[in-house]
Amino acid sequence: MRKKILWIIPARSGSKSIVDKNIKDLGGYPLMIHRFLAAKNSAFTHDIWLSTDSEIYKVIAKEYGLEAPFLRPEELSTDHASSSDVVLHAMQFAKERGLEYDLVGLLEPTSPFIKVADIDSAIDELEQDLEAHGVVAVKEQRPATIFVQKEAKYLDEFCSNINEYQRLGRQNFVKEITPSGGFYICRWEKFLTEHTFYANKTIAYEVDEISGLEIDEPLDWEFAEFIIERKKRYE
Numbered sequence: 545m546r547k548k549i550l551w552i553i554p555a556r557s558g559s560k561s562i563v564d565k566n567i568k569d570l571g572g573y574p575l576m577i578h579r580f581l582a583a584k585n586s587a588f589t590h591d592i593w594l595s596t597d598s599e600i601y602k603v604i605a606k607e608y609g610l611e612a613p614f615l616r617p618e619e620l621s622t623d624h625a626s627s628s629d630v631v632l633h634a635m636q637f638a639k640e641r642g643l644e645y646d647l648v649g650l651l652e653p654t655s656p657f658i659k660v661a662d663i664d665s666a667i668d669e670l671e672q673d674l675e676a677h678g679v680v681a682v683k684e685q686r687p688a689t690i691f692v693q694k695e696a697k698y699l700d701e702f703c704s705n706i707n708e709y710q711r712l713g714r715q716n717f718v719k720e721i722t723p724s725g726g727f728y729i730c731r732w733e734k735f736l737t738e739h740t741f742y743a744n745k746t747i748a749y750e751v752d753e754i755s756g757l758e759i760d761e762p763l764d765w766e767f768a769e770f771i772i773e774r775k776k777r778y779e
């Protein structure tokens with residue numbers, strides 16, 4: 545039977561800024577497991593696969609019931625390997641086993657706070673828009689790009705922007721968004737031809753600031769721990 549979506553959780557073992565980030569404990573679970581726990585409660589039929597280059601990560605995944613049906617080849621596990629190639633590799637694996645899906649989705653471990661309700665309503669939005677090819681989680685961009693400039697000794701670019709816009713007041717700025725990293729979903733066939741989650745007509749699904757938190761640097765990790773502690777206090 546064709547399932548709605550194949551989720552891929554990419555978790556290679558060589559992370560540098562936070563060593564072994566993907567399996568580091570955050571609030572009682574290895575980081576990569578947070579994505580699994582949300583996706584497995586989705587209302588849409590699915591499979592969820594870990595794509596990793598590490599036998600140890602595979603074992604940890606299995607302890608939580610997360611399938612890791614293959615070991616990712618070395619050439620797809622370097623700093624320069626693209627997410628698209630990792631996704632295509634998993635899709636090829638599915639095809640060889642005769643598995644069929646309508647959609648393919650990527651859930652990066654670095655966004656542990658995305659809610660299943662958002663995942664499901666994003667898929668709903670895609671279902672309702674027959675012209676759309678996919679849906680990507682976005683968050684509000686802060687600071688707005690008028691406050692930033694290319695690296696330089698003098699703040700000239702910034703100064704001319706700020707002088708022009710200051711009179712407007714923050715509430716009148718044009719809202720800007722950027723991918724949050726929370727989820728990327730594309731129609732299966734479209735991904736096979738485009739090799740990207742950023743095809744035209746990709747829906748922007750906005751998530752709130754906490755859901756949009758991405759853990760890249762040690763300070764992000766500390767902030768994530770703070771959020772978990774705060775949740776515990778109020779639940």
Ligand SMILES: CC(=O)N[C@H]1[C@H]([C@H](O)[C@H](O)CO)O[C@](O)(C(=O)O)C[C@@H]1O
Nearest residue numbers: 626627628650652723724725728741758
């Ligand atoms: C699907 C995709 O493009 N993922 C890319 C993400 C997102 O661009 C980012 O998380 C959005 O905020 O960034 C990386 O992790 C990074 O910067 O090292 C590389 C990864 O390939």
